[in-house]
Amino acid sequence: MIRHIAARELRTLFLSPLAWSILGVVQFILAYLFLTQVQEYARLQPQLAMMHNAPGMTEVIVAPLLGTAAIILLLIVPLVTMRLVSEERRNRTLPLLLSAPVSMTEIIIGKYFGVVAFLAIQLALVALMPLSLLIGGSLDMGQFAAGLLGLLLMLAAFAAAGLYMSTLTAQPTVAAVSTFGLLLLLWLINWAGNAVSDSGSSGLFAYLSLQQHFQSLLSGVFDTGDVIYYLLFIVLFLVFSVRRLDADRLQH
Amino acid sequence: METDSLIDVQHLYRYYGTHCAVRDVSFQVKRGEVLGFLGPNGAGKSTTMQMLTGNLAPSAGGITINGVDLLEYPKRAKTSLGYLPEQPPLYRELTVDEFLAYCARLDRMANNEVRRAVSYAKERCGLSDVGARLIGNLSKGYQQRIGIAQAIIHTPAVVILDEPTVGLDPIQIREIRKLIRDLSAEHSVILSTHILPEVQAICDRVQIINKGELVLTDSIDGLTRRMQQATLIVGLHRPPEAATLKAIAGVLEVEALDDGRFRLHHEPDQPPAEALAEQAVSGGWGLFELTPERLSLEEIFVQLTDNEAIEEAA
Numbered sequence: 031m032i033r034h035i036a037a038r039e040l041r042t043l044f045l046s047p048l049a050w051s052i053l054g055v056v057q058f059i060l061a062y063l064f065l066t067q068v069q070e071y072a073r074l075q076p077q078l079a080m081m082h083n084a085p086g087m088t089e090v091i092v093a094p095l096l097g098t099a100a101i102i103l104l105l106i107v108p109l110v111t112m113r114l115v116s117e118e119r120r121n122r123t124l125p126l127l128l129s130a131p132v133s134m135t136e137i138i139i140g141k142y143f144g145v146v147a148f149l150a151i152q153l154a155l156v157a158l159m160p161l162s163l164l165i166g167g168s169l170d171m172g173q174f175a176a177g178l179l180g181l182l183l184m185l186a187a188f189a190a191a192g193l194y195m196s197t198l199t200a201q202p203t204v205a206a207v208s209t210f211g212l213l214l215l216l217w218l219i220n221w222a223g224n225a226v227s228d229s230g231s232s233g234l235f236a237y238l239s240l241q242q243h244f245q246s247l248l249s250g251v252f253d254t255g256d257v258i259y260y261l262l263f264i265v266l267f268l269v270f271s272v273r274r275l276d277a278d279r280l281q282h
Numbered sequence: 283m284e285t286d287s288l289i290d291v292q293h294l295y296r297y298y299g300t301h302c303a304v305r306d307v308s309f310q311v312k313r314g315e316v317l318g319f320l321g322p323n324g325a326g327k328s329t330t331m332q333m334l335t336g337n338l339a340p341s342a343g344g345i346t347i348n349g350v351d352l353l354e355y356p357k358r359a360k361t362s363l364g365y366l367p368e369q370p371p372l373y374r375e376l377t378v379d380e381f382l383a384y385c386a387r388l389d390r391m392a393n394n395e396v397r398r399a400v401s402y403a404k405e406r407c408g409l410s411d412v413g414a415r416l417i418g419n420l421s422k423g424y425q426q427r428i429g430i431a432q433a434i435i436h437t438p439a440v441v442i443l444d445e446p447t448v449g450l451d452p453i454q455i456r457e458i459r460k461l462i463r464d465l466s467a468e469h470s471v472i473l474s475t476h477i478l479p480e481v482q483a484i485c486d487r488v489q490i491i492n493k494g495e496l497v498l499t500d501s502i503d504g505l506t507r508r509m510q511q512a513t514l515i516v517g518l519h520r521p522p523e524a525a526t527l528k529a530i531a532g533v534l535e536v537e538a539l540d541d542g543r544f545r546l547h548h549e550p551d552q553p554p555a556e557a558l559a560e561q562a563v564s565g566g567w568g569l570f571e572l573t574p575e576r577l578s579l580e581e582i583f584v585q586l587t588d589n590e591a592i593e594e595a596a
Contacts, residue, residue: 034387038373045375126371126432129335130388131360279339 031132032140039144043110049148052106056099057155063098064159067091088170092160093248096177099156100184100244103149104217107185108209110148111192112202114141115275119200128279138271142193149185153178173250180247183260187240188213190267197274216240287312288362288439288470289334294343296329296494303329305494307343311440311487316466318485319474322587326494327474328368331444334472335365348439361390364438364469368445370429374418378409378428381417382435389436399435407431407461423454430458434465441469447480459484478580492587508582512550513575516558517543519568530554530561543571 043049071090078084118124127137157178163169188209195209196202220239236242240263243256287310296304304326311317321327332338334345336356345352348362373381382403386396404410407427412420417428426446433441446462447455462484465471475481481488481502488505490498500508516527524536527544532554537545548554555572562569 031388031390034384038384041380042373042375121371121374122367122369123371123373125332125335125337125365125367126385127388128337129360129363129365130385131357131390132388133357279337 031136032143035127035132035137035140036143036147039114039141040147043144043148048109052110053152053155056102056106056152059102060095060099060156061159064091064095067094068163086170087163087167088160088173088250091163092169092174093177095160096156096181097244097248100181101217103152103185104188104213105210107149107188108192108195108206108213111145111189111196111209112206114145114193114196115271116196116199116202116205120202124278134272134276138193138197138268138275142189142268142271145189145193146186149189150182153182153185156181170250176250176252177248179252180244180256183247183257184240184244187260187263187267190264190271191216194267194271194274197271213240288348289472290344290346291334292344292346294330294333294345295341296326296333296338297341303494304333304340307491307494307496309489309496309499311470311472313439313470314466314468315487316462316471316473316485318481318488319472319491320476320478320481320488320583321474321491322476325491327476327491328444329494330491331365331442331472331474332367335363335442336360337365337367361436362439364433364436364441366429366433366441366443366446368448370425370432372417372425372428372432375416377414377416378404378420379413381428382431385432386435389438391436399437403431403435406434406464408457423450426450426454426458427461430461434469437468439469440472441465442472444474445476446473447475447477455480478578478583490583490586497586498582505582509577510574512548514546514548514553514555514558515539515543515571515573515575516546517541517569517571518562519570520566522565522567526565527558530557532557545575 068091071087074090078090115124118127160169160174191212192205192209195212196205198208199205216238217240220236220242222235237259243259246253246256289309289311291307291309294304294307295302307326307330309317319327319330329338333340334347334352336352336359339353345359347359350359350362352359373384376384379400382400383396386399387393391399401410404413407430409424409427409431412424417425420428426449430443430446433443443462447458450458459480462471462473466486473480473485482505485502487501488498489496519542521527521542521544524538524544527533527536527546532548532552533546534549535547537547539545546554546558553574555574559569559572561567
């Protein structure tokens with residue numbers, strides 16, 4: 031059941047020009063960054079050759095690429111998730127799902143997986159660029175994999191937050207703006223954490239930040255704590271979404 | 283007897299804030315029956331239907347669909363339910379075939395049955411020619427039919443249609459009505475409308491709801507009886523004295539109208555039509571009209587909904 035709902039979501043995305051233009055634009059910008067990064071690496075190569083424990087291609091090219099990809103997709107994901115529920119509300123197509131023998135949880139998870147599948151396609155396209163380096167060099171596959179996992183978890187977390195925002199409103203644009211606001215806040219919240227590191231409250235803010243957990247994965251450190259943070263984040267927003275959708279039926 | 287009622291609604295209430303949209307509504311629908319749900323705008327028709335289909339949770343009361351409690355086991359109950367809301371829920375960017383296949387899968391049909399179900403539903407709703415077209419490009423009439431196809435695709439025991447003929451042209455309305463009649467052979471149908479002749483045309487039973495309360499539940503035959511009044515209109519070219527008319531057995535009162543017509547009030551169960559015709563022929567009165575007068579459904583409707591207003595005012 032979840033599969034069918036997810037497949038429908040994905041199909042609808044690709045039936046509108048939105049998905050194609052997002053894939054194209056993101057790919058174009060990241061390709062540009064990738065190439066400048068490659069150029070930078072080529073420029074630094076003489077110096078790197080003299081260093082004892084020099085950073086490799088993965089650190090110089092791949093990690094910054096994935097880091098930037100996360101920021102660009104923070105701007106993009108709200109546009110993908112905004113219509114998930116809000117548009118069904120506006121077009122009054124929700125009764126189709128609500129009167130079908132499908133639970134609220136299946137509806138939400140189905141829609142969520144539809145978007146995550148789209149983001150996975152986007153991620154696969156991004157991953158092709160570092161992989162092309164294998165033609166003329168070698169990559170630290172462990173660090174690369176950790177970085178990709180980090181980006182995937184990050185995108186999945188963005189999608190969960192976006193889905194929740196979409197259940198709150200009947201206006202896709204409102205959902206997009208509020209998702210963007212929420213994600214940006216969670217991205218920046220560790221700035222406050224850094225500023226008050228003496229007082230001890232930094233722990234909480236730093237822990238809440240999406241960025242903090244991503245950094246360690248990007249540098250190749252796989253900490254189960256980080257993965258659990260993302261999973262908790264996703265589950266939390268999915269549960270919120272189910273409850274919000276269910277609340278439509280109830281008395282208010 | 284109990285097992286044969288596919289829908290059983292008990293003391294349903296629904297509040298929006300402090301406003302009570304549906305108050306103590308109870309009814310049953312049997313297999314093969316078409317129930318017309320009638321009421322002015324805002325009377326609670328749609329709210330009741332949304333509760334029957336699990337789109338709204340009732341504030342109090344119970345709903346059983348095909349023997350399964352909707353509130354307790356929503357998934358199981360919903361498998362025997364097909365619903366067309368006021369506005370058909372269509373994904374405009376899909377083709378008719380894609381959309382119906384998706385609906386069939388949502389209704390938990392096995393993959394190998396989906397294709398057959400889609401073509402069957404298309405055939406029944408006259409959509410066979412437009413299967414490959416985008417829903418968004420089709421006319422309102424087709425979209426309405428897709429909405430109905432979507433509701434019956436899994437051959438549910440209960441079909442609930444909220445104003446299915448709204449916005450259609452007269453020919454389409456006739457087609458849809460015929461379709462609904464056909465459906466009632468295998469399904470129970472609940473149909474909401476505020477178009478009164480529609481109810482007379484397709485329903486077996488009528489319920490009138492006003493301000494959230496049921497004010498009338500009756501079969502169509504019962505309703506027709508209600509509509510019969512104890513009056514007869516007679517038209518005579520060469521009318522006799524009023525007293526002669528009054529002397530006919532069963533006539534209680536004679537009221538003269540213009541153009542040689544009379545309204546005869548008679549005993550409810552013995553219309554004097556036959557005796558009158560005989561006398562008219564033998565007396566050479568030149569009979570040109572003889573019609574029993576009927577109350578229209580509109581009048582009954584207005585009576586019922588007005589009474590309510592008067593009670594409320596009192």
